[in-house]
Amino acid sequence: xxxxxxxxxxxxxxxxxxxxxxxxxxxxxxxxxxxxxxxxxxxxxxxxxxxxxxxxxxxxxxxxxxxxxxxxxxxxxxxxxxxxxxxxxxxxxxxxxxxxx
Amino acid sequence: xxxxxxxxxxxxxxxxxxxxxxxxxxxxxxxxxxxxxxxxxxxxxxxxxxxxxxxxxxxxxxxxxxxxxxxxxxxxxxxxxxxxxxxxxxxxxxxxxxxxx
DNA sequence: TCGTGTTATAACCAAATCGTTATAACAGCC
DNA sequence: GGCTGTTATAACGATTTGGTTATAACACGA
Numbered sequence: 001x002x003x004x005x006x007x008x009x010x011x012x013x014x015x016x017x018x019x020x021x022x023x024x025x026x027x028x029x030x031x032x033x034x035x036x037x038x039x040x041x042x043x044x045x046x047x048x049x050x051x052x053x054x055x056x057x058x059x060x061x062x063x064x065x066x067x068x069x070x071x072x073x074x075x076x077x078x079x080x081x082x083x084x085x086x087x088x089x090x091x092x093x094x095x096x097x098x099x100x101x
Numbered sequence: 102x103x104x105x106x107x108x109x110x111x112x113x114x115x116x117x118x119x120x121x122x123x124x125x126x127x128x129x130x131x132x133x134x135x136x137x138x139x140x141x142x143x144x145x146x147x148x149x150x151x152x153x154x155x156x157x158x159x160x161x162x163x164x165x166x167x168x169x170x171x172x173x174x175x176x177x178x179x180x181x182x183x184x185x186x187x188x189x190x191x192x193x194x195x196x197x198x199x200x201x202x
Numbered sequence: 203t204c205g206t207g208t209t210a211t212a213a214c215c216a217a218a219t220c221g222t223t224a225t226a227a228c229a230g231c232c
Numbered sequence: 233g234g235c236t237g238t239t240a241t242a243a244c245g246a247t248t249t250g251g252t253t254a255t256a257a258c259a260c261g262a
Contacts (some may be wrong), residue, residue: 018102154260
């Protein structure tokens with residue numbers, strides 16, 4: 001239970017999700033991610049490290065650059081399903097509200 | 102992106118997942134959840150409140166008891182998929198380790 | 203109304219988390 | 233070697249979060 005919670009925690013941070021989304025089309029090195037996200041370099045590095053430790057992303061040094069890429073694109077399916085559930089629960093809540101008013 | 106992260110955050114806490122799992126078979130009132138989880142009553146109440154706000158769970162007062170039930174059992178599918186991905190990434194990491202040693 | 207069982211909340215502490223700034227570590231090139 | 237560009241990390245402050253304890257709020261029955 002604990003391990004699963006930790007896994008979910010990986011996706012529970014907006015900037016981290018942004019970084020991950022940036023890597024969706026394909027591998028990028030750190031500065032490329034920095035440019036695309038507008039986040040600070042230190043912060044991007046931190047998030048990428050976390051994603052690596054979580055096994056979501058793979059680190060591949062190439063010369064003086066370091067590329068990162070998503071290991072299993074199934075994570076995006078997970079995100080999609082989560083988004084769907086989230087939207088459904090929102091609708092449900094609005095309906096509940098409407099039933100009261 | 103932010104909303105999605107918040108949704109994931111709901112599932113990023115071990116005790117909260119335990120509470121949710123307890124509700125899997127069907128509706129339970131608070132004390133029933135307390136008994137089954139071994140968590141303190143105040144803590145269970147807190148987590149249930151969060152789950153309610155997140156729209157994962159519905160609150161239904163019945164006399165002096167308050168029952169909670171999972172609105173969309175699809176959340177368990179989400180958890181299943183997450184667990185699967187988690188295990189896969191673990192395997193992958195072990196393989197990477199084995200390749201080095 | 204008083205007491206009891208149930209649930210919610212407030213106040214508080216400890217720990218975790220996120221971001222920034224500054225700097226280290228590293229690779230390649232002159 | 234020294235310089236530059238790239239990436240990682242350490243140190244710090246601010247905020248959030250999870251848990252406990254104590255108590256409030258609520259429904260019900262004697």
